[in-house]
Amino acid sequence: MRLNFLSALLLSMLTSSLCDEHATRNEKRSVVVETIHRFVPNLNISLENLAIRQTGEIIVTFDSEPTIYQIEPEVNGTGTFIYTFEGYTDLHGIVEVQPDQFYVTAGNLSLVTHIDVLGSCSVFHVNMTRFPDYVEVNKVADFPNSRILNGMALLSKEEGLVYIADSRVGIVNILNVNTGENFVAINNSLTNQPPGASEISNCVHGVHVVQLTPNSQKYLYFSNYAQGIIGRVPIHDSGLASGAAEVVAGNLTTPEDFILDTEGNIFLALFQANQFIRIDAHTHEITVFAGSPDSSEYKWAAAVEFGRRESDKDSLYATIDGGYLESDNVGGALFRIKGGDIAVN
Numbered sequence: 001m002r003l004n005f006l007s008a009l010l011l012s013m014l015t016s017s018l019c020d021e022h023a024t025r026n027e028k029r030s031v032v033v034e035t036i037h038r039f040v041p042n043l044n045i046s047l048e049n050l051a052i053r054q055t056g057e058i059i060v061t062f063d064s065e066p067t068i069y070q071i072e073p074e075v076n077g078t079g080t081f082i083y084t085f086e087g088y089t090d091l092h093g094i095v096e097v098q099p100d101q102f103y104v105t106a107g108n109l110s111l112v113t114h115i116d117v118l119g120s121c122s123v124f125h126v127n128m129t130r131f132p133d134y135v136e137v138n139k140v141a142d143f144p145n146s147r148i149l150n151g152m153a154l155l156s157k158e159e160g161l162v163y164i165a166d167s168r169v170g171i172v173n174i175l176n177v178n179t180g181e182n183f184v185a186i187n188n189s190l191t192n193q194p195p196g197a198s199e200i201s202n203c204v205h206g207v208h209v210v211q212l213t214p215n216s217q218k219y220l221y222f223s224n225y226a227q228g229i230i231g232r233v234p235i236h237d238s239g240l241a242s243g244a245a246e247v248v249a250g251n252l253t254t255p256e257d258f259i260l261d262t263e264g265n266i267f268l269a270l271f272q273a274n275q276f277i278r279i280d281a282h283t284h285e286i287t288v289f290a291g292s293p294d295s296s297e298y299k300w301a302a303a304v305e306f307g308r309r310e311s312d313k314d315s316l317y318a319t320i321d322g323g324y325l326e327s328d329n330v331g332g333a334l335f336r337i338k339g340g341d342i343a344v345n
């Protein structure tokens with residue numbers, strides 16, 4: 001781990017040494033990875049997604065069981081059980097709409113066989129206002145035509161609209177969290193399965209709405225796991241596509257969830273490459289922050305989010321699955337990555 005970290009740092013210093021300004025910045029801010037929480041010794045817990053509360057705590061979703069936990073944003077932070085969604089086997093996406101009002105996708109994907117159950121998916125509202133005294137959970141909608149509801153993204157806080165990727169069907173839904181109304185909004189060859197995909201392939205995975213300046217074009221960015229790309233499609237305020245989808249970055253190994261900073265740089269988890277990386281908005285140059293294909297330290301990198309407090313808004317919180325049922329399983333864990341080029345929020 002130390003070696004990987006040093007070589008990643010060395011590489012990023014070497015590649016930016018042509019530009020003095022960058023070299024200075026990298027020297028000043030080396031990458032530091034802190035362990036916030038590990039779910040060992042229970043190696044049967046696999047983490048999937050995460051969301052950050054306005055007060056800084058991290059909510060993580062499990063995909064090895066239908067459970068969410070809250071974790072304190074500090075090294076060796078305490079984990080507190082929030083809720084188990086009975087009648088489901090896994091959770092994936094989570095997104096906040098109004099302050100402390102979270103929405104979570106639940107379904108019956110098996111982490112052992114990777115087979116899903118058509119029509120098992122639902123979205124729930126988790127009201128965290130009074131947590132830990134109590135948590136109020138209500139179903140928002142069932143999705144009878146869905147297979148794996150995965151990444152979620154906020155489209156309109158005012159109207160209560162969220163995007164939800166279906167990583168097996170290959171489309172992105174819009175859900176009105178206030179009414180439960182939902183429909184297929186985005187469906188194109190870059191969100192779909194690649195030709196010849198197997199029955200257990202996953203395609204469109206993470207989703208994010210991006211508008212870099214107030215009057216610029218709004219886009220839905222998405223990762224496609226099986227196609228190995230980050231793509232984007234221009235959107236209307238309604239959330240429907242206003243033009244053709246295009247590839248932003250390709251040749252990526254199993255891209256999962258990601259986030260963009262205010263300059264458009266992409267921070268991304270590469271699941272089977274066990275890596276957290278940054279893709280530069282302008283040069284598309286890739287910097288590895290943590291992990292390597294042959295290391296178990298960050299086994300199966302799942303998702304990233306920025307902190308929301310003044311002290312950690314330039315830090316990335318990052319989850320790993322841990323390597324569920326693999327011989328080198330290290331267990332689900334949450335890390336905080338800071339320094340390097342994570343500094344523009």
Ligand SMILES: *[C@@H]1O[C@H](CO)[C@@H](O)[C@H](O)[C@H]1NC(C)=O
Binds near residue numbers: 043044
């Ligand atoms: C983890 O789950 C698998 C599959 O259900 C089971 O075979 C194994 O015994 C479990 N291991 C532990 C440590 O609970």
Ligand SMILES: *[C@@H]1O[C@H](CO)[C@@H](O)[C@H](O)[C@H]1NC(C)=O
Binds near residue numbers: 075076
């Ligand atoms: C966190 O836990 C690890 C493992 O138990 C321990 O070695 C380390 O000192 C702890 N760090 C802090 C800051 O508590």
Ligand SMILES: *[C@@H]1O[C@H](CO)[C@@H](O)[C@H](O)[C@H]1NC(C)=O
Binds near residue numbers: 087108117119120
């Ligand atoms: C999903 O799995 C749960 C737990 O095993 C089960 O109770 C439920 O009936 C399943 N749902 C569907 C639609 O098969």
Ligand SMILES: *[C@@H]1O[C@H](CO)[C@@H](O)[C@H](O)[C@H]1NC(C)=O
Binds near residue numbers: 127128
């Ligand atoms: C969340 O819970 C609080 C406290 O019980 C309540 O006042 C509020 O109306 C709830 N919000 C929503 C959107 O249900």
Ligand SMILES: *[C@@H]1O[C@H](CO)[C@@H](O)[C@H](O)[C@H]1NC(C)=O
Binds near residue numbers: 187
């Ligand atoms: C997505 O688009 C394809 C091609 O037009 C179509 O065959 C398919 O039914 C659409 N899928 C959904 C879920 O709307």
Ligand SMILES: *[C@@H]1O[C@H](CO)[C@@H](O)[C@H](O)[C@H]1NC(C)=O
Binds near residue numbers: 247249250251
């Ligand atoms: C992927 O790499 C191949 C070979 O280097 C190159 O031809 C192709 O353009 C790349 N694709 C993308 C989307 O970057």
